[in-house]
Amino acid sequence: MAQHKNNTLYLVANWKMNPTTYKQAESLAQKTVHGIGGGAQDTIFDSRINVVICPPFPYVSIVSDVSKDVDVGAQNCFYEDAGAYTGEVSSRMLKSMGCSYCIVGHSERRAMGETNGMVNKKVLALLQEGMRPIIAVGEHTRKADNGTVMVDPMIKRQITDALAGVNERQAKRVIIAYEPVWAIGTGQSADPDDILTVRIFIQKTLHTLYGQAGIAIPILYGGSTDSNNAVVLLKNTGMRGLLVGGASVKEDAKEFIAMYATIQQELL
Ligand code: 13P
Numbered sequence: 001m002a003q004h005k006n007n008t009l010y011l012v013a014n015w016k017m018n019p020t021t022y023k024q025a026e027s028l029a030q031k032t033v034h035g036i037g038g039g040a041q042d043t044i045f046d047s048r049i050n051v052v053i054c055p056p057f058p059y060v061s062i063v064s065d066v067s068k069d070v071d072v073g074a075q076n077c078f079y080e081d082a083g084a085y086t087g088e089v090s091s092r093m094l095k096s097m098g099c100s101y102c103i104v105g106h107s108e109r110r111a112m113g114e115t116n117g118m119v120n121k122k123v124l125a126l127l128q129e130g131m132r133p134i135i136a137v138g139e140h141t142r143k144a145d146n147g148t149v150m151v152d153p154m155i156k157r158q159i160t161d162a163l164a165g166v167n168e169r170q171a172k173r174v175i176i177a178y179e180p181v182w183a184i185g186t187g188q189s190a191d192p193d194d195i196l197t198v199r200i201f202i203q204k205t206l207h208t209l210y211g212q213a214g215i216a217i218p219i220l221y222g223g224s225t226d227s228n229n230a231v232v233l234l235k236n237t238g239m240r241g242l243l244v245g246g247a248s249v250k251e252d253a254k255e256f257i258a259m260y261a262t263i264q265q266e267l268l
Contacts, residue, residue, distance in 0.1 A: 010241030013248030025059040035257030064098030073101030079121035116161035183223025227258035
């Protein structure tokens with residue numbers, strides 16, 4: 001895992017179930033790395049932006065082989081180490097393939113039956129392996145009350161349940177991703193003011209659990225991010241990065257590369 005300072009921004013690509021073939025994944029990984037490195041032979045990455053690519057399981061080694069400057073994450077894991085669990089992949093397997101991050105509790109997985117209890121077991125398994133869980137949380141519907149956004153108390157539950165049994169030392173490796181479900185893949189990102197409100201709410205929840213160490217836990221935003229809104233979504237929201245879906249796989253990663261460049265040029 002690349003070493004980063006406390007104020008590092010995270011640009012995390014969630015490829016979801018894309019692209020369609022191994023060859024296309026090789027090409028996408030190479031183009032992403034090449035584009036971010038500015039086309040240089042030996043890619044020179046900005047140490048202030050931590051790029052993490054989370055491909056589908058079969059493509060993990062492609063990404064870990066393509067560059068040492070990007071970190072590799074998975075999109076899910078199972079909480080047992082080994083055994084009769086057909087179709088599952090353990091955090092230990094992922095670690096041994098070069099993954100240092102793993103998204104857990106993504107809303108698309110919660111919709112397929114992943115519960116807060118399962119998310120918690122996965123978080124504990126990942127931390128046991130020294131990996132960094134990216135815990136995805138977020139409300140289903142956009143709520144407004146006289147123009148003021150009400151933070152859904154479900155978010156607090158998702159966080160406290162996911163972190164049950166996680167001690168302060170382990171919590172330093174945790175990342176929270178706020179992804180309002182209604183903003184995912186809809187082209188409708190949340191308003192920066194609302195993101196700020198939710199960020200403070202999440203930080204208070206983490207402070208209650210871990211004190212100062214809780215405040216230091218990075219919180220990312222995800223949901224219809226692209227190169228046009230990346231800076232706006234980060235600038236006054238206190239978010240420490242973005243979890244990017246569609247824009248990370250579109251047009252040979254052109255959008256993702258453009259997001260990296262605009263953050264670098266306009267924010268840092
Ligand atoms: P989009 O960026 O496609 O809205 O997806 C966000 C997401 O779900 C990332 O995990």
